[in-house]
Amino acid sequence: MRKLYIVKRKDEFDFIINKCPFKKNNSFIIYYKDNEYQFDRFGISVGKKIGNAVVRNNCKRKIRSIIDNYKKSYNNQQDYIIILRRSALNISFNELEIDFNSIMHNIRKDICNEKK
Numbered sequence: 001m002r003k004l005y006i007v008k009r010k011d012e013f014d015f016i017i018n019k020c021p022f023k024k025n026n027s028f029i030i031y032y033k034d035n036e037y038q039f040d041r042f043g044i045s046v047g048k049k050i051g052n053a054v055v056r057n058n059c060k061r062k063i064r065s066i067i068d069n070y071k072k073s074y075n076n077q078q079d080y081i082i083i084l085r086r087s088a089l090n091i092s093f094n095e096l097e098i099d100f101n102s103i104m105h106n107i108r109k110d111i112c113n114e115k116k
Contacts, residue, residue, distance in 0.1 A: 007043035
């Protein structure tokens, strides 16, 4: 994932988390909002309660891999903040991928309904 497609600034993170709608399931909480770019941007957050730095970085690598594999199907010109939940540690990569795609599908349905 290129740096262009990443939400990095703290004020953007805070605004999206505090003011924007979200969806959640057992593995993720995803906040989303419209952006002014022609592409989606993603911010990934894994809390310290999940584990040490090695575990957190491994989780972020998995999420980035899932995003890269399915990036073309998410193109809604949105900013997403992805927060990993503790229960995601106990499931396999394939199950994590299924959970992520299902929640993104629900978000995409909501966005399409709002635009109508």
